[in-house]
Amino acid sequence: MSDIIQLLPDSVANQIAAGEVIQRPASVVKELVENAIDAGAQHIDVLIVDAGRTSIQVIDDGKGMSDTDARLAFERHATSKIRTADDLFSLHTMGFRGEALASIAAVAQVELKTRQGNADIGTCLSLSGSRVQGQEPCSCPAGSNFNVENLFFNVPARRKFLKSNSTELNNIITAFERIVLVYPNISFTLHSNGVEMFNLKENGLRQRILDVFGKRLNQDLLPVKVNTTVCKISGFVGKPESARKKGAHQYFFVNGRYMKHPYFNKAVMTAFERLVPAGEQVPYFIYFDVSPQDIDVNIHPTKTEIKFENEQAIWQILSAAVKESVGIFNDVPSIDFDVQGKPDIPVFNPDVHPAAAPKVNYNPQYNPFMESKLNQRKEMPDAWEQLYEGLKGPQQDETEIFAPQENQEMPSTGREMIAEKSPAHYQYKGKYIMTAVKSGLMIIDQHRAHVRILYEQYLQELKDRKGSSQKVLFPEVISLTVSEMTLLDKVLPELVSLGFELTDLGSGSYAINAIPAGLEGINTVNLVHDMITSVMEKGSNAIEEMNQSLALSLARNAAVPQGQVLNNEEMENMVNSLFACSNVNYTPDGKNILCILRQQEIEHLLG
Missing domain, CATH: 3.30.565.10 (Histidine kinase-like ATPase, C-terminal domain)
Incomplete structure (x- = not known):
């Protein structure tokens, strides 16, 4: 052969x-x-x-x-x-x-x-x-x-x-x-x-960032700088108010090379845990100077993934440095740090011996459960039972709401759910709407529910080109980066069909003269940025995908926020509108809108 x-x-x-x-x-x-x-x-x-x-x-x-x-x-x-x-x-x-x-x-x-x-x-x-x-x-x-x-x-x-x-x-x-x-x-x-x-x-680094992304970033940048034996870190992080849901400028560089590092991204965001809304990101431009012997750049063809020898130590240094930067500039008056003054920046020193294990003093004869009063169960006085007399409804009413059914699946259509739900609703901490259904207790995320409702409404308006416009008294000016400007011509017809009116002021600036009716009070500058970013991420010519991106951005910005108190009528309208949607279980980006706590689960928790 x-x-x-x-x-x-x-x-x-x-x-x-x-x-x-x-x-x-x-x-x-x-x-x-x-x-x-x-x-x-x-x-x-x-x-x-x-x-x-x-x-x-x-x-x-x-x-x-x-x-x-x-x-x-x-x-x-x-x-x-x-x-x-x-x-x-x-x-x-x-x-x-x-x-x-x-x-x-x-x-x-x-x-x-x-x-x-x-x-x-x-x-x-x-x-x-x-x-x-x-x-x-x-x-x-x-x-x-x-x-x-x-x-x-x-x-x-x-x-x-x-x-x-x-x-x-x-x-x-x-x-x-x-x-x-x-x-x-x-x-x-x-x-x-x-x-x-x-x-x-x-030019200098700060000016280079402004030349690339626009002067509007200047007031939002806080310098970060720390030198340790492990690495040197410098650059800038954004203030909490510069946080955005999408399109935040986030860059890590090591020894002059761009890299992606989700682990270090988490280190930065831990400094903003209670300062920015959940799901939003702050911009940052972080530069690492590390000994070439402590990193490996030869693990990916594009060299954007880099391994660090002292990854955990650098994580702690970075997180502490960002916290220090935000604290020094008093960006937020009440930052909850664990210690007073400057946070300790951990410094790696291989010559220092590890600290001895702490000694714990305890009494081996002590038993907290011996003769505990918690185990002495007391009978409830008979008088308490009288307080509940008359509050129970007829037995058949109770079983109609909580009829135990084995292995019941979540209803898949709004028609099935609306036939089951109770007319009374309860709002928990301004975030969730709770209502009784046959199979148990249904819990609805009010913000996500409203996103789904508005998304389908805006998407239909986009398809029908029926968006109504509302002139604004004081036009806002939006500044776009070069990459955003390249997509604006592609997005502009869709924005106009929604009800936006933009005027080109030159140098990447546009005046927003009109917005879709019903969006009064919304941050329209962030909204337009989010829509352009959504289309940028899609990377598609399909008008349908573009419409979906625009409708989702509009819905997210216009939906009732978490924490907003609703009366029973408003909750009833939202629940009814949700049940009329084509998909009541998930938001357009795949997040759960509701869940059902079954009767058996409730009984198990209270058993």
């Missing part, structure tokens, strides 16, 4: 590698800009055409390359960043694998013009599908100029599954923002189809 295992050609191997490294146009931008930073560039220009489908050009004023290095740079595992395996544990550069350029050249047509500063002439190298088309001397500025055209031209399936131009452009902007926020000492520009989207001058 002949041999069947063969080595893949480099062109095929590079295409396979490109599937992990180059997933969309934003991946190309990320890799090329990071290479420019590693080359010591002080100014980087990014030019995009058709959201990267047609071309992506990155120009820098870095060190440049010789003609030999230019050609070798597109070979797999060719890099100037490391020499031995030990170098992986002392990385100070963005790239190190030597895969990016080879992966890009495998799925696109690439032209590179580059010149070193001390050279009189540069070199121009052309590649297509990993194959060198030609190389010749050329005149060009010092640095490098990468031009990537026809991305995925030889992988039709990958090109076909790219999202819309607005979605892909938004992904490019996101990747661009994650880089520029780390390097305020470098100037950047970003152009899309000839239109300038960013022009970021060399």
